Every structure is written in structure tokens, then in C-alpha cells.
Amino acid sequence: MSKMTSRHLRRRLLATTAATALLAAGVLVGTAGTANAAAKTGGTLYFITHSEQFDHVDPARVYTGRDIAFFNSYLYRNLVSYKPTAGSAGSSLVADLATNTGVPSNAAKTWTFTLRPGSTWEDGSAVTCADVAYGVSRPFAQDVITDGPQYLVQALDIPKNDDGSSKYAGPYKKTGQELFDKAVSCKGNTITFKLNRSFADFNYALTYPAGAPVKKAKDTGDKYDLKPYSNGPYKIESYQIGDEMVLVRNAAWKKSSDSVRTPYADNLVVRFGLAEDVRDQIMLDNSIPNTVSLDGLMPANNRAFFDDPKKANQRMNVYDPYVSYAAMNVAAGHMDCLNVRKAVFFAINTQALIDLSGGTVYYGVPGDSPVKPVLGLDYKPTTGNIHDPAWKITGAPDKAKELMAAAKTACPAAYDRATNPDKGIVWDISKTSTNEKASVLITNALKLAGIVMKFNFIPGGQYYSTVMNPEKQNDISSAGWGADWANASTVIPELFTKEGGFNLSQNWNDAAYAAFKKKSDAAKNETNRAKQAKGWQELGQYVMDQYWIIRPIFGKGQFQWGSSVGGVYYWEPQGTFGFGQLYVK
Amino acid sequence: MLKYLVRRISATLVVLTLISMSVFLIFDVLPMDPARLTCGKACSPAVVEANRHRLGLDVPVQVQYGRWVKGLFVGRTYGEGQAEFTCPAPAFGYSFNRHECVTDLLKRAFPVTLSLAIGAFFLWLFVGVSLGIVAARFKNRWPDRASNVFVLVGTSLPTFISGILILLFVALKFGFVNPIDLGKWVSPFENPLGWINTFIFPWITLALAYAATYTRFTRSNVIETSSEDYIRTARAKGLSEKVILRKHTLRAALAPIVTLAGLDFAGLLGGAIITEGIFNLPGLGRLSIRAVLNDYDLPIIVATTMLAATFLVVMNLLVDILYAYIDPRVRVA
Amino acid sequence: MADNAVLEVEDSAQDFAQRTPKQIAWKRFRRNKVGVASAWVAIFFIMAAVLAPIIVRLLGLSNTLTYPETLNEYAMPIGKFGGISLDHPLGVEPGTGRDVLSLLLYGSRISYTVAVITSVSTIGLGMLIGVSTGYFRGRVDAIVGRFSDFLLSFPGTFMIIALSLPLVQRVEAMGIAKDNAARIVVLVTFFVFFGWPGFARLIRSQAMSMRERDFVMAAQAMGASSWRIITKELLPNLWPTAIVFLSLSLPGFLSAEAVFSFLGVGVQAPASTFGLVLSDAIGYWRDDPAYLLIPSTMLVTIVLSLNLLGDAIRDALDPKGSR
């Protein structure tokens, strides 16, 4: 699945590991409305959020689970989609624009899809193979199409420059267009993708709208992010960032051409930028019954909502796809001393942090791996970290002191920095009131172990661009990640290798990194799923042993909706509502 | 008269030019790198450079400024090839975070702020001035004392506290406002009642502090004017107290309020940041503060800063001209 | 003969009260009951802030310690009214369990520091510039005047918000101060930078009118240097204005600091100024309204008492100006 939004991060915070027992089940799903009990057509469905906007609307740039699920349900269609049902069945693929879920050949290095006839754009024109190819080409325009998933750019068989960038510069500049045309070709209604490696689950990568068709004549470059051309059941009537988005029915869409989507409501209105307390008030008072909240509640309001028996059918509390953690910047001069990393981990009072963010019931439980149990095969309980007998959920300052004593001899420079009141360890964290409080708890806990911790609060919108800049990144960064699909290949290489898109550990100067990278590459290309899973398990253990990340939290998510919203279920692969079946009672 | 206007207007233009230059310079020398900020996840140095070029930050600041000024008059073109598009004049730039021409954003935000400012302005003028007059007329009696309490509370209660209290404990608690419509822009021409409903609490919040200040100001001005010799003259003529107050005292006492009010009003047009934030109003204040706090959206920051400064400078000019009409002593040598 | 003629007109014990201007102001001030009362309130709060470490220690509390036992499993205070108890007279902070009284006392130290440094610097700078431009006039005055007009046309509030983050980084990079000290430096610098023109104008106009007063000319006629005229003749007459401005700007800057902390561009956790506490408290207003209302009330009380005190001081020093 997708990267957590900063919004998620703002609510989720740091905590450390807990009991193993909880890890077994991938889903501890709360109540969920039953789908399609008596679905009704018509009415207006409201969505409310504190966010100012969707992170992106342009299909090539959308990369958060919520936004993908939302737009995939309403606005645009991919070659393949996840099945819109509750439970684990939702993780299976169904053909959408294509007639099948893709045919691999050449050791999964070539994939072909055939388009289903009858699907149309807003203006009634047919969706063609060229539209798909054009859509796929857009992410190569890296200066315009930012933020989207990079799987297609990385995997398509197009030569790369020395710095790793593709020789094809996208459809706007057209440099190297012929290279792209070789990798992606149309023959009638059949589109062929040529890849540079074996990619057994390439079709999963196509659940991302980055592989969705875009009508060339309607492409407006950067502005496409505001109003993409629809081939789904709705189209954008208006979208004003910070205000609202209104979706109305797309008259050109035909049910007959689409086996996935069921548009019930006549209008969909998304209200942005609601103050958090106002948003919570709406949900708590049920003042707009036909409302779905796109956010969780503030921690303080969770209990009131979830303890209310009248709201039993308006909520769910589930393990979401995300793991949140603190990444150690192990580059020289930062957290390059294992003992110090460990000491930080052992000193933290995990219980207090979890309580602060809503308790284990709403926030999550301490985890022991970067890979979440929901990934099934790829997860295996690790040893050490939270399973260390010396670890305590309320913090183990004595153990931490021991580790620091060891660090004093092993790495005196790091020890000195960590204990010097004028220097200290600096933790990058996005600026929210919860994080500010967490900083107090962490600082206090670490003080008991003699460690000086300082916090660098970064405004939410600038957080990732700051911490992902090696020049600006400090010693520890808070982050979160969810698998892009049910394979740790979308987790471990992404987070811990140099080529990954989200490496906060900067660990490639680590002595053992080369070996790690080799193993990771091997696992990535492995087509035997069982063997591959074993590789990920080992790597997960290694990451935890190295304390590249500490205190992963297997997070939970809460979802609320108003009393007249029906058809709600948890769409597991997207980690959010199955938007497509929502209706107004 | 015409000469004077030309002179003042050209002076104003010079000031505006200077302000825009310094705004550019200030934001240029800061250690913020908007290119870096917009770069997102796949952030290689090449992409950062590409973004820098896309944002137009890869040229010296004077060239950026030149482009900006040119854009004001002839519009600006962004992107290449298929992705090319134009922001028509007057173009304040393009926000890559919001995918819109800044001018369009301003056009949308401005009516909101204008509504907020106008409503609050009239509310506080009305309340402040009338309370001030009442207080002055009944100096040291109970209406004066009561208004003094109002003044003290009003001036001591920071807007962010009064706003929150009004929003949480009045507007929402008693259901005066549908929370989902909170801050939703309603045009006064299409739905006057809805417009009032949207803005009434923000007006009250914003007007509270100003009304207190104006009460105090009016009161002291009226009292001061009442002891002027010409008021005694008016009394000696045999005019009734009512006429004296209305025609003689207020005319002189309220004249300085024009200056004060004009500048305060202009200040609001630059964005009532706190009030817009609390009441979720999509106005200039919120636009600018989001631009700063969320993504450091330079074109928006520069544009709103310029706009706010322009209002102040232009209003200064208008106030001076208006004052000359009010006070004949200023009008003619 | 001549001598006698003069001496005979010597005043026969005029009963003018023998009081200095200060004594007169003081007497007038003491007659103002509201002013005296608010002075006590203000002194109470200021002393509480100054003595915060002692008070907090006497109460057996700490502003940094957390009290986990006061929170339930959702980190909300146990007990009514935000966990008010004998141990924690104003309750505890939800989420962390810090003592609210200690937080506010320590927080108000920062608020006062900012307000005092800002007011004093604004007045110092404004006084210096106002007096010299008002006295010397001429070209420097014209340039400074234009410059302050220029400054006044900037949207100050917005500039602070827009520039504080990068400037804090720069201040830290230059090694002037770190963390909250750097933020305070930036905040104060901004306040002063945008604040001095107003005060300088006031002083300038007074200095200009005073310059036309005969006593300045008398000093010139005696051969006094400009420096002497400014320091001995003008400044002593401008002090009352400065004191009045100080007393009225103090609460202003106090709440300004709160506003900017509230907006997130002032000081940061683990500090706990009013603005920070209030912005945090909004999230808890349903479950813990006391946590919102107590700091609000306290801030308003402080600002109100300082305002009233300022009014009283102004009335005492300048009975004519009733603004």
C-alpha cells in the first residue's frame, strides 16, 4: 500500500513495542456495516476532513491509500483493481478496464493486458490503448508529475542515466520517446509492458492509478492535478482547495462497461479544512447524518464516540496497513553507535506515548518488525527488541544506562554527544500538539537514562522534504509506512536501501550494508513467493537487530460515519473505506 | 487638486515598487528552498533542479522580480509542451501546490476577507462609536462605567481566545451554525441571509476588540471636543444639547476616526489571520498562513504580502484625500 | 532702595504644595482604587512568575515532571475539572500529566520576558530615533520618516509568521541562540522592528513641539550643546510618555506573544506559554473544558490588570489626556 500521509503521521506517533500475542492477527476489525443490505440510489454524500485538499488528484500522482480508494471508486479506472469487498477477499485483483488481470510471460518480464470495449471518457469517446500508454508515460515527466509511485518508472525496460534517472523525460519534453514506445506498445486493444526485471506481482503495481489511462488532449500538465478527465461514474464539478470538491454523475459512464463500481449517491461533496474540533463535533453530534469522516477523531474524542452504544453502527476500529516508527540516521556523526540506538529504545516509556495517542485500543500496539503481520507470509516475530527480557513497556532506564556505559567505551564520541546537555540527540518530528507532548514524555524518559534528547519540530507540509534531505536530516526521524501491496518488497527495499524511495536511515555507509543490499535485491527478484518471504523475514530481523528503526507501532485506525450512511466496509488493501458501495439511507 | 493627486499617486506607486522589491529580496535571502519543498518523494538532485527551474527560482532574484512585474502586466506562461499554460494578467504567479494561478486564488479569497472586513468594520464602527458617544455624554455615570467595562474586556481579551469561546461555546454549542458549512463561502448577492449567517460570529469576534478601542477613542475625542471653545460658542448661540452633540461635537470628534478606521480596515483586508483561522473562512489570511505553514508556497506568500501592503498604502492615500474633504483646514492652505 | 523694592514683593508664604511631579503622580495614582487594585493583581502575577521556581518547589511540584498517576489509560486527567486537586491546584495537562499551575507559572515567565524585553527595546529604540529626528529634523528625519512609513505599510503579523521559521534557523546557524532562545530572539526582534515606528512617531512629535518650547531655546541661549538639550531638557519630559507607553504596551506584547505561540510561530514545547497551552487545550475542550478555561481566564486577568494599571499610570502622569 501507500506511504502514510503526513496527516496520518501527525496523529500517529512514536511508541515502542509490546506483547507478541497481539501480532498474530492481521485484522482486529471492529464492527463494520454490512455491505449492500438495502442500498439506495440518490442523495448527497458528504465527506469531511481537516485536510486542506487531497494530496493529489492527478492519477499519476496519487499515492495515499485513502485518495487512491476514493478516486478509484469514483473518478478513474485502472487496468486492474482490488475487489471492492470486505475482508481479505478485498485484496484480490479483478479486471477493470482490462478484460483480465494481466498475462505475464518471459519470466514475468513481459506483461500484456487487453482493454475491455465500451468504456468511455466524459465526452463519450472510447478509452483507447493509446490513452493507457499515454497515462503510463506521464510519471516519467519527473519535474511535473511529482510524488507518485515510481514502480513503473523503475521497472519498465527503458535505459537509465548514470544518476539513476530514466532516459525518457516524459510526454511533455518527449526526450527519448522512442525508448518508451519500445517498452510500452499497443496493438489494437492490447497493451504490452516490457520490464527490466522479473516482476511477479507487476499487476499489483497497476492498481495504482499511475497506470491509469489519460486522454492526451485533455492533459493539462500540472493543472491536471486539479481536474482530471473522468472515465468513472462521477466527474468533478468543482474543486477548490481548502474549500470543497463536488462530484456529480458522469453521464457518459455506463454500468455495462464497469463490473467494479456501483454509484449510489447522486452527488458527492468533500468539505476540506474543517477545524479538528468542528469535524469531531459533527461526528459526535451526528449533526450531518449523511457524512463520512475521512479522518480519525482527535484522541481525546475517540472514547466518547466509540463508547457510545448508539453509534455502534457508525464506526470501526481496525489495524490499518501502517507501521509507524522512529528511523535512526546511522550516517557518521549521527546515530552511528548501536549501543546508543539501543539505549534510546530501552529508555522510552512506550506506555505513556501510546496512552497519549489514544491508548492501545485506538492507537496501536508495540510492534517488532518493519513488516506488519497483515502481510502474512513476510512477517515473522523477531527476537530481541520488545522481546528482550530487559525491555519494559514503561521504559527500562537501568538497561539503557547499562547500554550507555557500554557506549562510553565502544563509541565515546556518540556517547559524549548523547549525554552532553549542550548537544544531545536531535529528533525530527512534525509539528503537532500531540508530538509536542510526546517530546515531553520522551525527553523525560530519556533523562532518566542520562540521555539528552532534543526535538526539531517541522511544519507538517515541510516535514518529509526536510527529513529526506540528508543535509537537513537530524539524528532520528519519525515516519510511517504501509506496504504498497501484500509483499514486503514494497517495504524493506523502499525503507532501507539506497534506491528505495523512503530511506531515512541513510544506512549505506554502514559496514554491513552491502551484504544487506545484496540480500534485498535477491529477495526482490525471487519469483518463488515462499523463498522470497523467508528473505524478507531475515532482513526484517536484521533491521531490528541493527536498530535502524526503533519501536515500530502496528497502528490502528478508526473510521466514523453518520447514521444515514450505509454500505460501509473496510477495504483492507487500501486501508480505508470501500467508498464504492457507500450510499445514503 | 489634480496635480496633488498625480503627485500622491505616483509617490504611492514608488512605495509599492519599493515594497515589492524588498518583499522579493527578503524571501530570496532566506534559507528556505521552495524547490526542495515541492520536490516530494522521489527527490534526486536532478529533480530538485528541474523543480527549481519549473518554479522559476533558478535565475537571479532581479530576473525573478522582472518576470513577476512583467507577469502583472502581460501574464505569465508556465510549463512546456503539452503541459504549457498561461496565467493571464495580472498574474501574481502560479502555485504549484494548489495548481492554480495565484490571481485566481486571490480572487476567490478576497470576497471572503472583504465580507469579513466590511461586516466587522461596520459593526465595530457602529458599536464603538455609539458606545463612545453614550459614554462621553454620561461621563462618570453608569452608562460610562458599563461601557468602560466593555472597553476593558474587549481590549484585554485576545481575539484567539474570544474567537474560540464564541465558536465553541456559542455558535456550535447552541447550533447557530451548521458545522459542515462553517466557513463555506456564501455570496451576499445570491444568499444574503446565508452570508450573514456565515459571517455573523466572525464579525462579532473581530469587531469586539476594535469596538472596544473605538469606544475608548470616541469617548475621549467627544469629551475633548466638548471642552473646545467652539462648542461653548454653539451653546452661547442657544443651540440645544442634541444639536450641539450631533452637529458640532461629533463632526469634529469623529473626523480623526476616519484615519484610524481607514487604516484598520486596510489592515483587515490584508487578512484577519486569527479570525479566518478559527472560523475556517477561506480568505486571504488563511490562504497566506496555510501557504506559509503547510508548504511555503512562495508565490502566494509574496502575493498576499504585497496585497496587504498595497491595501495599507492605498488606504493611506484615500484617507488623506478623504480627510481633506472633511477638514477644511487641510483642504485649503 | 532697589533691593527693598524687590524684596517687599517677595511672596508672603504662598501655600503651593511642595511636591515633586513624581509625588503628585504618585498621590494621584494612589487615589485611583481600581489602579491600585490592579497593580496588586499585576504584582501578584509577576511575582508568581518571578518566583515560579520557589513557589513550584514549595508546592512540591515541577514544571517538567509528568505525573502519570493523575492520568487514566487514555491519558486524560482523572477527576473533575481537569484533575484539580490539592496536589495540582489547576489540574494536570492531558496527554502528559504535567502540572498546569507549574506550566503556566513557568510559561508566564517566558511571556513576561518577551513582553518586557520587547517593550523596553521598542521604547529605547523609538525614544532614540524619535528624539533625534524630532530634535534635529532635516534630512535624517525625512529618511527615517519615510522608512518608518515603509515599515508601517508591511503587514507585520503576517511577516512574522512567514519569516519566523527561516529566521529562527538562521539565528541558530549564526550561533546567536538556540531553540526557544532563538525563537524568542526572532520574535522580539520582529516585534521591535515593526513596533518602533509607532512609538518613535509619538516621541518625535512631542520632541518637535517641545523643541519649540521656550525652555529649549533658553538652553540654547545659554550655549547648551544639542546633546545636553536632548538629555537634560527633552528626555526628562518624555519619560512620562515612555512610562505610559510601556505600561500600555506590556499587556499588548504579552497577548501578542500568546497569539504567535498559539499560531505555532512562537516558542515551542516543552515550554508552555499561554498561547501554547491554549492551542493545545482546544483539542480537549469537550472532555476537559477546565484546561481551556483556566489558562484563558488567567491570561485575560493578567492582561486586564496590566491594562488597568497602564490606564491608572497614564491618568496619574497625564491627567489631561483621557485616552
Added chain:
Amino acid sequence: MTQPILKVTGLKKHFPVSTGGVFSKGKGVVKAVDGVDLEIFPGQTIGLVGESGCGKTTVGRTVLKLYEPTAGTIEFNGEDITNLTPKQMKPRRSQMQMIFQDPFASLNPRQTVGTLIGNTFDIQKITPQGGKVEEIQRLMKRVGLNPEHINRYPHEFSGGQRQRIGVARAIALKPKLIVADEPVSALDVSIQAQVVNLLEDLQEEFNLSYLFVAHDLSVVQHISDRVVVMYLGKVMEDADKKDLFLNPRHPYTKALLSAVPVPDPKIGRARERIILQGDLPSPVNPPAGCVFNTRCWKAQDKCRTEVPELVQIQPGHKIACHFPEPASA
């Protein structure tokens, strides 16, 4: 004949003004003083009279170099001080002092009497014989103030007493020349005489010279040896007191004298009065020719075009008029 203590020749002082309101821009000059000659001898009192705006106060301030003269020369004690810098002026200031009109404005309200008088010593860095405080108290006693009040503030004194403080300050360094700018006009009638008497006594005692600037002809007449009449920045008539009052030759002087009310009903009713028409013209746009021509009942064409020179028409009597009044017997 002895050397004059002060000799002023062709003194001019022009002030730049902006004449405009908001809607008009204009820069002009006020010719506050436009060619004035004066001579004061030791122990002599010159009265300088004229209506408000005639430039008499400006003359007083300019001769003390409190204003920089626009043109002309000022000789003090035989030395040309016209172009001296403030620094160069400083030592000479102990020789020339000033008394101001407004006893409220001329004393810094935040200084005690002791400081106010003692400033002079501090500035000139002079330590009087017998100590500063003693000297201040001696001065206070001399001008009729209770020396015990040395630590009082000006507001504790009445107008007359304040003016005495001003006088004490002026005589502290035993100057040769005092410019007294309307020293009694702000005082109540019954107090005026006290101060006038004091000034006369001090003159006798210290051989002071006064440039006595006033609009009140009665007082000027009483105290002066010579009188200079000014109108719109120019000298109209300059004569010995008796000459001037008994036999004014300039029409303006004549009108001015006739307008002064006399506290004697019979004389008052009997006197022939010349009532001038109109107001004083603006000093920014003074009339061409003789500045008085707009209000002069004798004005002729010549007066409107030709500026009359200040000429001596009999020994010690100068006037600036084309058509002087006849000399009476």
C-alpha cells in the same frame, strides 16, 4: 561716543514655509526680518515694538544667533559674530542672555529652580565664587524669591515668580546684553510692574543693555531709551523715545500710538484716533513698495512701487516713509 554693545546691520531672516494645503503645493519664504539695523549702547534699553508677525521676536532671537541670519551682520561688543558656529558662540553666550515671554513654557517643568538657574554655570563650566548653590540662592534673593525654595519646581510658583526665575537665570553670568522678549505681556497687570521695576533695578546695578521686545507701547515707552517700530519685517521708525512718542513721523507709528488705550476716560474720549483699515498682510506675500501701503491713509502710487529707505530725517530719528508726517513744534 562709546562703542555699541550690539550693532546689527541689514539683518535678514527668511523662513522657508510650505504654503499649501493638501491640494496645492507651494513653497515660499516668510520674510520675517527683512533688513533691520540696530545699535544698542551699554546701559541702554532699546524698545522694539510692532504688531504680531512683524518680526520683532525673530530679530531678538537672531541677534542672539538662536536663528542663523539669512543676511546682514551682527556685531557684539565690536566683534562680528554673524558667522560663528554654535561652538564658537558658546563662550560669548555668557555675555548675552534672553528673557522669554511665557514664564510657563520657558522653564523646564522637570527641573528645580536650583537646576534651572544652575544650568548656566554648568554649561559655561563656571564655578561662581562662594559656591554654586550659594550663588544661586543669592540670585534668587536678588530677584525677590525665597532662597529656601531652591528645590522647588516651576509649577509651584505663580507667573510673576516664574518670570523672576527667568530673570535670575538670565543675569546669573552677569551678561552685558539681555534680549527681553515680551517679558511682561503674559503677566497680570498688578504683577507687570513688579517685573518692570526689577528689570530697571538690575539694569542700574549691572549696567545692562536691553533689547526690549514688546507689543505694548505703554510698557516700551516706560522702559526704553530708544524705540524701534517694526512692520512686516522692516523698520518703520527708529527714534529717541521722547521724539517718537511726542512726534511720530511715520504714519504707522502715528496710528499705532493713537490706538493705544489710555487708562483715563477723559483723555480716552477726547483723543483723536486713527483707525487703520484691514489686517496685516501675509508676510509670505508682502505688498510691493512700502509694506504699509495697503493700510496707509496717505498711500500714493509711489508707495505701491517704491520701497522707502530708512533715512535719518533729523538727528537720531530715522523713518522709512515717502510722505512723513510733519514735525510738530
Added chain:
Amino acid sequence: MSAFLEVKNLTVSFPTEDGLVQASNDISFSVDRGETLAVVGESGSGKSVTSLAIMGLHNRQTTNINGSAVLNLESGPIDVISAPEEQVRRLRGKAMSMIFQDPMSALHPYYSIGDQLSEAWRLYNKGDKKAGFKRATEMLELVGIPDASKRVKEFPHQFSGGMRQRVMIAMALINNPALLIADEPTTALDVTVQSQILQLLKDMQKEFNMAVILITHDLGVVAEVADRVNVMYAGKIVEQGVADGIYYKPDHPYTIGLLNSIPRVDQLEGKRLIAIPGQPPSLINLPQGCSFRKRCTFADQVADNLCATIAPSLDMKENAHFSRCHLTEKQLVAARGGK
């Protein structure tokens, strides 16, 4: 027949922070149409306070007034002190008018001269603004303002001091009042203008057959215009009589002192002035006895220390000449210097 205005035992006082100010005390006088009464005194002697009280322009909340001031109108007598506020207001501008010392500040800076004059006229006359302006222009012409029809539209700041005082007079007289109180009307003006205004006042008095109360500190002005004179000191009338009597045979040491202390332009032999010693007393907590006692060089001539204990009453010394002094006629002659 009684005089137009009869003031009896008028006492005005107001409390201040430092005590009760006895601004004027036991004032009695009368003035009739066609007659000019001058009130002379130094600042703080209570002369302005008295006239403001007659006009009803004092601050009613803070001022205590006793006594009476009766206007004998055609419609019958009215005591303006005890009459209701509204009734007194209807007298102002019509039955009695007032002009003030500083014509600069006494005119409203924001209204044109015509506006201000016509406002006064329209208060008691029916007519529109145009008629008001017409009447205003006539009045301006009458008080000698050249180019009146043009200047009527101008604003006060465009007038010189003398012209403003003419405007004030025009405004005060526009409703043909029977009584004009002129409070230091020429103090702020130059001598040449002063004589213009005094002449104008005399002309106007004849024209309208007014009673004029002229308040001034200038004995020269009084000598020129007054029929009768009140000399005030420390809130009381110390001497009252016809002008010639006051000047040639003053019956109070204060009056004598004043006349001796002022230089006269017509007396060239520079005799030393004889100053009145000391300062006027503060009006708060006036001492017992004669309030002039401390400055009076003759007080010790009175037997039994009478001046210190008993305040003298205003006694008639000879025909219609009153004085408030314990000195005998003989002692007074000596005080006058033998006259």
C-alpha cells in the same frame, strides 16, 4: 423702571481635588440697554465665571450657584439662575449673547462662516439655508467685513484674527440681542485691530441699543468704552461705580494700586511704577477678613486689625460709588496720593 439685567448676590463655586473654589462671591450689579458695564480684574478674579453663569454656560453638574440674575424682558422678568435649563437656552443668542476672547478657537473649524451664522439666525427665525446665508452676508457687511458675499462661504481658518472677532460679533448680534457679554474680546488682538473692534462694539451698541458687559483686564480699554465699572478681586466686586469715579477718585486700595502700577503711553516722564506687592490669593480656602489685606499697603492703618478679621462689605461711598474697604475717606485720600 428696573435695569435690563439685575444680578443680585450671585455666588459661584465649584469643588476641585484641592478644595472648594469660590470663583465669585456675592456679586450684585445691574446693566441697562444702551449702557456699557466693564468688569475689570486680573486672571482668576472671577469675572468670566460670573458672566458664564449669567449665560447659563457653566457646567451644571459641578458648579454651585446661588443668588439671582434677572432679565427684564418685554414678556416679563426671568431669573436665569433659577429658570429651567431649556428656558435659559431659548434666551441665549436672542435675549443675550456672548463673544469670547479667542476668536480662533471659538469658531467651528469644519463649518463655513455662513453655516455658523445662518445656524444662529435660523434658530429663532423661519427661513431656509439660503435666507440664512443672505442674512449672514448682511451681518458680515454690517460688522465691516469686505467682500462679505464671497467670504460668507469661507472657513474660519481663512480669516485673520480681527476678522474672526468681527464674525463672532456678527454671530452674536444676528438675532438682535438685548444684552451682549464680551469676554476679553480684544485681548488676543493687536492694538490697531483692538481699536477697530472696540469702535465696532460701540457702533453696534448704538445700532442695536444693547446692554454690554465688557470683561477685561485692561484699564485702558475700560477707560475708552465703559459707562460704569466693576472692579473685581478674588471673586468679589471690590469697587463699583461710574467710570470717571473709578479713575479719578478710586475708593479701594486695589484700584488705586492698579492705576499706579500701569505705565501710561501719554506720560513720558518715566516715574518709577508703584507695584502692588505679592500675588493674588488662591480662590481655595480664602482667608478670613479682607482678601486684599495681604497685598494692601494700608491695611495696618485700620484699627483693631479689622482687615484680618472682618471682610468689608460693599458700601456706598458716595453717589452710586461703592467700595469694599475698611479705610476711612481720609485714609483713602492719602492713599490716592492726596487727591
